[in-house]
Amino acid sequence: MFQLGKTIVSEDILGKEFVCNLSACHGACCVDGDAGAPLSEAETKILEEIYPKVKPYLRKEGIAAIEAQGTWVTGTDGELETPLIDNKDCAYVIFDGKTALCGIEQAYNEGIVDWKKPVSCHLYPIRIKDFTEFAAVNYDKWDICDAACSLGKELEVPVYKFVKEALVRKFGEDWYAELEVIATEWEKQKHKF
Template identity: 65%
Template sequence: MFQLGKTIVSEEIIENDFVCNLSACKGACCIDGDAGAPLEAEEVKILGTIYPNVKPFLRDEGIEAIEQQGLVVKTEEGELETPLINGADCAFVIFDEKKVARCAIEEAYDQGVISWKKPISCHLYPVRVKAYSEFSAVNYHRWQVCDEACTLGKTLQIPIYKFVKEALIRKFGEDWYNALEQLAKSF
């Protein structure tokens, strides 16, 4: 691990390769697991503002889950996340014609309906950021559903930090990312 500004960064995001392989996993990260997408407090306000524009993109099951649970669920640990449909799919999941999971928020963004891409935790994946009082930990989250993404990343020789470049810049800024890139070159 190394320190970069007010972050402690795992070397794994430099050492490991990763490129989402949706044709292999079908977007399993949005439909598997037992928790919704982690949300930051300021994202809750954004979701409340954009929801009327995202709602037309949602499946009926997603709308129902949101109406029953709310736009945001608070975990026992006090963390915020998106609600789930029957304890599985994120409430914001939609499927394309090939049955690949997509995000309704991102679909609304791609169609120019809203200007917010999606929760930063989704945009950063497989990188997870955990905020502490003095710093944030930036780590690689390994998950079996992403094995094909690791294989594709190795084939294409794209390290994690390059795969999530746009999201890292969105989260920490361009100067932070440029410093990370310099560290990676000397690594």
């Protein structure tokens, strides 16, 4: 672990490798698990605002879940998150064949909304946990992403580079530039031993 500004960062984001491999996993992270995507309070307001524009992109099951539960929910752990369809798929999931995609991101890609998707989704496999004085930035190992780990290793792409756009979105350009300096030094130290 190392400190970067008001974050405590796991070295795993420097040392682990990762590149999403949708052809292997088919977007399982959007349909597996026991909770929706983590949301910030600000994101709940964005979801409420953009829902009418995103709704035409969603499946009828997703629309029904959102209209029954709301555009966001409070999970069993008290955290804010996206609603689920029958405690499984994220309500915002759409499919291209058998591959799960994000309906919000589809609307974004078509210029309908200017918000890509929840930051937690964009950051994955990094998870952020906010505390009073700092945020913890951790790598989340999930077996459904084994193909992404293999592809990342094959392509030699560390986690922090794979999620660069999302890290910049969350913490800013300056934070990411400092992370790159730390990563370069970390890499040099690793090869000394």
